[in-house]
Amino acid sequence: MLQTDEDKARSEKIHNHLRSYFKWKCEADKDLAQRTAFKWTILRPGELSNASGIGKASIGRTHLSPAISVGIFSLAIIANMTDQNILEAR
16 A cells, blocks of 8 residues: 555654654564464554544554544454454444
8 A cells, every 4th residue: 555645744744753752662563573472463543533433444554544533443442352343343
């Protein structure tokens, strides 16, 4: 998937402000990805909003926009923690 100009501009702005945080977050994610003693999932929304959810989210390698609703992201966390597919039930 190709990045849009808007994705690139948003990414550069965020990285300029949080460069050190992202460096060490990436290192922690790489370390976690090598672990096999427990199940893990990395949920990383591009941007959260307070808008009402419409029951859809982009999963996998996606663009940084549009923002995902806090409600839908919360459902993804709950579904992951409980191993239930409640996102499709909505």
